Amino acid sequence: MTQKANYIDGEWVNGNATITSLNPADPQDVIGIYASADEAQMRQAVAAARAAAPGWERSATQVRSDLLFRVANEILSRKEELGALISREAGKTTADAQGEVVRAGQVFQFFAGEAVRYGGESLPSVRPDIGVQISRHPVGVVSMITPWNFPIAIPAWKIAPAIAFGNTLVLKPSEYTPGVAWELFAILERAGLPKGVANLVNGEGAAAGRALLDGVDAVSFTGSVATGRKIAAAASERMIRVQLEMGGKNPLVVLDDADLEVAVECALNGAFYSAGQRCTASSRLIVVDGIHDRFVQALTARMRALVVGDPKDSATQIGPVINAPQLEKILGYIEIGCGEGATVAEGGKRVAAATAGHFVRPTLFTESSNAMRINREEIFGPVAAVIRVSGYEEALQVANDTPFGLSSGICTTSLKYANHYRLNVRSGLTMVNLPTAGLDYHVPFGGVKASSLGPREQGRYAVDFYTSTKTAYIGY
Numbered sequence: 043m044t045q046k047a048n049y050i051d052g053e054w055v056n057g058n059a060t061i062t063s064l065n066p067a068d069p070q071d072v073i074g075i076y077a078s079a080d081e082a083q084m085r086q087a088v089a090a091a092r093a094a095a096p097g098w099e100r101s102a103t104q105v106r107s108d109l110l111f112r113v114a115n116e117i118l119s120r121k122e123e124l125g126a127l128i129s130r131e132a133g134k135t136t137a138d139a140q141g142e143v144v145r146a147g148q149v150f151q152f153f154a155g156e157a158v159r160y161g162g163e164s165l166p167s168v169r170p171d172i173g174v175q176i177s178r179h180p181v182g183v184v185s186m187i188t189p190w191n192f193p194i195a196i197p198a199w200k201i202a203p204a205i206a207f208g209n210t211l212v213l214k215p216s217e218y219t220p221g222v223a224w225e226l227f228a229i230l231e232r233a234g235l236p237k238g239v240a241n242l243v244n245g246e247g248a249a250a251g252r253a254l255l256d257g258v259d260a261v262s263f264t265g266s267v268a269t270g271r272k273i274a275a276a277a278s279e280r281m282i283r284v285q286l287e288m289g290g291k292n293p294l295v296v297l298d299d300a301d302l303e304v305a306v307e308c309a310l311n312g313a314f315y316s317a318g319q320r321c322t323a324s325s326r327l328i329v330v331d332g333i334h335d336r337f338v339q340a341l342t343a344r345m346r347a348l349v350v351g352d353p354k355d356s357a358t359q360i361g362p363v364i365n366a367p368q369l370e371k372i373l374g375y376i377e378i379g380c381g382e383g384a385t386v387a388e389g390g391k392r393v394a395a396a397t398a399g400h401f402v403r404p405t406l407f408t409e410s411s412n413a414m415r416i417n418r419e420e421i422f423g424p425v426a427a428v429i430r431v432s433g434y435e436e437a438l439q440v441a442n443d444t445p446f447g448l449s450s451g452i453c454t455t456s457l458k459y460a461n462h463y464r465l466n467v468r469s470g471l472t473m474v475n476l477p478t479a480g481l482d483y484h485v486p487f488g489g490v491k492a493s494s495l496g497p498r499e500q501g502r503y504a505v506d507f508y509t510s511t512k513t514a515y516i517g518y
Contacts, residue, residue: 094238298332
């Protein structure tokens with residue numbers, strides 16, 4: 043099988059080592075062999091982005107917009123093909139994978155528009171005969187490190203605004219999904235990407251380290267809290283801009299006045315779809331006494347009907363988790379939960395399949411407390427725990443009692459409680475009678491506390507990370 047190269051300075055460059063991409067539903071299925079960049083090659087990519095930065099900063103906004111539109115059009119025209127690759131490499135169901143492709147195309151479309159309409163501001167000075175002009179300028183060279191759970195959407199919402207606002211970049215995607223990133227850069231090349239503006243370095247995360255932080259002006263990272271903290275510390279030493287998205291332990295509050303069917307569907311979708319591998323997944327289900335038993339009974343019945351299996355099968359609702367270590371981590375947390383005194387109400391076991399895929403039944407714990415590790419630590423799998431509370435006040439207190447603060451939700455028919463929760467829960471995203479997972483591309487995304495650091499991603503708010511402002515005073 044031929045090695046697929048990294049993309050550096052407008053050229054496809056082989057590596058001294060390779061990454062083999064495997065299908066998580068069938069590890070015997072080899073998707074491809076991809077070049078693995080070492081530290082020297084990563085530094086070469088940063089140097090290429092630095093060399094291209096002055097020219098790209100001076101490029102016309104229409105040139106950037108046209109490029110992004112061409113990328114969007116090819117992505118959207120290849121929804122089925124790219125969706126099949128995502129399904130095969132990341133284990134997503136066909137519907138999820140194609141939905142992610144559409145999202146990526148829409149992100150490129152959105153920033154194609156933003157490229158020609160972002161700008162500054164003109165104000166009068168508070169002093170006479172002086173005008174004030176506030177302009178926006180590219181931050182410079184941006185390194186990007188992205189995860190495997192949204193292998194085209196997350197790179198899209200980092201790459202598109204960077205290009206739109208005149209920056210150059212280096213992307214290091216997850217080593218578990220190199221194929222999707224490779225296809226995205228092939229699309230960028232065909233769209234007429236100028237030499238050095240965007241560079242792809244597939245490789246192991248450990249090799250990125252210093253190489254992708256030295257010589258850049260900003261770093262955008264999506265991944266674990268532990269890695270994010272290391273990046274934040276290194277970025278602080280170098281005095282470079284940082285944007286971190288690091289996961290969550292998201293609460294879904296169910297009040298006793300909730301529509302039971304709506305609440306169950308919100309929990310089922312938010313906690314278990316995409317095999318629970320979403321940073322916005324509902325992993326803590328905080329349920330008021332008055333509806334607790336009916337909610338658990340209805341949710342477990344729906345869970346038993348979920349089809350876990352080959353993501354290519356149209357009947358499948360839950361595909362595999364990404365790899366064997368992640369499966370073992372999830373099973374380990376299930377053991378931890380049982381050891382802490384929680385009860386497995388449903389699931390909790392591997393799923394036997396025709397292939398040696400990484401399948402696990404969606405798992406629901408009951409009789410859990412918010413102090414348990416299963417409710418404090420991000421499991422990143424199809425596992426949720428029910429926490430019984432006495433009423434709304436306790437539910438809000440428990441929802442906020444977490445080191446994370448990405449997404450949250452409440453199911454209620456009370457406008458009073460919905461509004462109070464929306465204003466008082468400590469999270470960057472809040473959903474009312476909706477799953478905690480599920481986002482629009484034109485509005486900001488991000489959290490508080492250990493979930494996020496730095497300016498928001500997505501929507502027009504992305505301009506705050508990818509540009510800096512300059513204020514000019516002009517005497518008449």
